[in-house]
Amino acid sequence: MDTKNSKIDLAGIRLAHPVINASGTFDALAGLRCFGEEMIERFPFSAYVTKTVTVEPRQGNPPPRIRETTAGMINSVGLPNKGLDGFEREDLGRLTLLPVPVVVSVAGFDIGEWRALAERISSREEVSAIELNASCPNVKSGRAFSSDSGEIEKLLGGIRSLTDKPLIAKLSPDVADIAEVAAGAEAGGANAVSLINTLKALELDSESGSSWLGGGSGGLSGPAIRPVALAAVAAVADRISLPIVGMGGISSGRNALEFLQAGATCVAIGTENFRDPEAGLRIRAELDKLAGQGTDAAN
Amino acid sequence: MTQRVKPMNPAGAPVSRVEAPLGRRRVKVVAARSVGGYRFLEVYDSAGPKPMAGQFYMLAAPYEEGGQIELGRPFLPRAFSVCTAAKGRLGFLIEGVGPGSRALSAAPEGGHLNISGPFGRGFTYPEALAGEGALPVLVAGGVGIPPICLWEAMLLERGDDPVVLAGFRTGKMIEAAELFQSRARIVSEDDAGIGGIERGLVTDLLEERLKDSGNCAVYACGPPPMLEAVRRMCAERDIRAELAMEAVMACGFGACNGCVVKTKDGFVRLCLEGPVMDVNALSEATFPG
Numbered sequence: 001m002d003t004k005n006s007k008i009d010l011a012g013i014r015l016a017h018p019v020i021n022a023s024g025t026f027d028a029l030a031g032l033r034c035f036g037e038e039m040i041e042r043f044p045f046s047a048y049v050t051k052t053v054t055v056e057p058r059q060g061n062p063p064p065r066i067r068e069t070t071a072g073m074i075n076s077v078g079l080p081n082k083g084l085d086g087f088e089r090e091d092l093g094r095l096t097l098l099p100v101p102v103v104v105s106v107a108g109f110d111i112g113e114w115r116a117l118a119e120r121i122s123s124r125e126e127v128s129a130i131e132l133n134a135s136c137p138n139v140k141s142g143r144a145f146s147s148d149s150g151e152i153e154k155l156l157g158g159i160r161s162l163t164d165k166p167l168i169a170k171l172s173p174d175v176a177d178i179a180e181v182a183a184g185a186e187a188g189g190a191n192a193v194s195l196i197n198t199l200k201a202l203e204l205d206s207e208s209g210s211s212w213l214g215g216g217s218g219g220l221s222g223p224a225i226r227p228v229a230l231a232a233v234a235a236v237a238d239r240i241s242l243p244i245v246g247m248g249g250i251s252s253g254r255n256a257l258e259f260l261q262a263g264a265t266c267v268a269i270g271t272e273n274f275r276d277p278e279a280g281l282r283i284r285a286e287l288d289k290l291a292g293q294g295t296d297a298a299n
Numbered sequence: 300m301t302q303r304v305k306p307m308n309p310a311g312a313p314v315s316r317v318e319a320p321l322g323r324r325r326v327k328v329v330a331a332r333s334v335g336g337y338r339f340l341e342v343y344d345s346a347g348p349k350p351m352a353g354q355f356y357m358l359a360a361p362y363e364e365g366g367q368i369e370l371g372r373p374f375l376p377r378a379f380s381v382c383t384a385a386k387g388r389l390g391f392l393i394e395g396v397g398p399g400s401r402a403l404s405a406a407p408e409g410g411h412l413n414i415s416g417p418f419g420r421g422f423t424y425p426e427a428l429a430g431e432g433a434l435p436v437l438v439a440g441g442v443g444i445p446p447i448c449l450w451e452a453m454l455l456e457r458g459d460d461p462v463v464l465a466g467f468r469t470g471k472m473i474e475a476a477e478l479f480q481s482r483a484r485i486v487s488e489d490d491a492g493i494g495g496i497e498r499g500l501v502t503d504l505l506e507e508r509l510k511d512s513g514n515c516a517v518y519a520c521g522p523p524p525m526l527e528a529v530r531r532m533c534a535e536r537d538i539r540a541e542l543a544m545e546a547v548m549a550c551g552f553g554a555c556n557g558c559v560v561k562t563k564d565g566f567v568r569l570c571l572e573g574p575v576m577d578v579n580a581l582s583e584a585t586f587p588g
Contacts, residue, residue, distance in 0.1 A: 059565050068374050275376060277550070
């Protein structure tokens, strides 16, 4: 596998290398304040996936929002964001500072919201693709949009005609058969799928007997979930022919290689960014070395 | 008559944030010793800039040097305000209360740590915060000493004459007061009379000081109830103040959205908009959760 010279094609988006970020695990505009120009010069990913944007602004869940656990962490952050208007007005234009394609993650709580998001975001030329964070609940049915193939096929069906931009469906592992859900996304017209999102998890404070996190249960991420993620990628790759963004506890080039071998077109780094802001660069370099292409992966 | 030197950035505004190198770097532990019930660690950060007082770093003991001593934890780094910073040496004060801080406390001289930073917004100079001639009053409680300690050093360096007030829960922790350069007024909550230390709360000292002094700029760091008492006291007397706050953090650089604190304008990420917060932005300073 040649990671240095061949560009990756992810549903029409050209990536310089196979390492991108997971939505909600790297804030490029915050990074600019913390690291300055160096972050632009050495941007760790070949595409930037934004934090999920919702129609209405959201404050997010009360803290504590994160809890470290064995080889990972649980988060109940609650999709805080400026909302569609705020994102468009304040953030989207500034993302053109980044030297890579921008993928905007969106989430609607009913089909009307999904349509509004798809329409508005896809009208912007700064946007290369849209990732559908389908793990949030459909308020009409009470079930997450990613909970079964029917829901996700309906979701895709409801927005497909609104845009020509690549649509990437992000899948949750908290389902009986993730390959079946992926097939639903494919049938609905998705151009790619990304998986896995976090696993539903809980930690109790045994002193009080109540949940440690302010938001109650949360999502588990980090190396603890990597074997679950790898199984999911392999199952989905076996079932559908769409390109796959593989993620879930990747913390090294060797981990990334396993996901590519399981059938992913590219990988996304999430929790590992918290431990190492440069993780994308490091993992790309490690992956290059494993692929026998030498170590010149810094550019 | 003290000489006032006000470091300014090229745009003319006082600098309270220094940018960090992208990524995490391995640094050598050049000193490790016990100070009261705390552990003082000094690392040599040759690749990093000099931080502002109030900024923090994310620290982790490398796995290959025993940095994972309790069944897969610690996994994430831990946030610590920098306590001393001179000639590339950064000092941190650690209290071993969980797997992360215990792994850090176990780091020996000659060992290594992984660090990233400096992150966050540091303290504002007194004249910029409260007007020309404002007296800096520094208030430290327990393990909240570090940012106050570095701020004291930076103010002394430019010719200021800060008042330093410090309080500790028990006499055992009082040794940490040695980290201050000037003569701090010290109180202890529990162990009255030990070594001539007065009994009381540091907020009592602050109240006394605010009665006697003219225009003050108050800077505080300590346990949440102490910060809330300082906030209320300053709000009631219309005194300008900054609090160095704390929150559970995974990343330190605005990526995880975990470290939010409540302000009058809603939740903000403490790693970006803080950890130093103006009291006027807050309606309360309690630790989330």
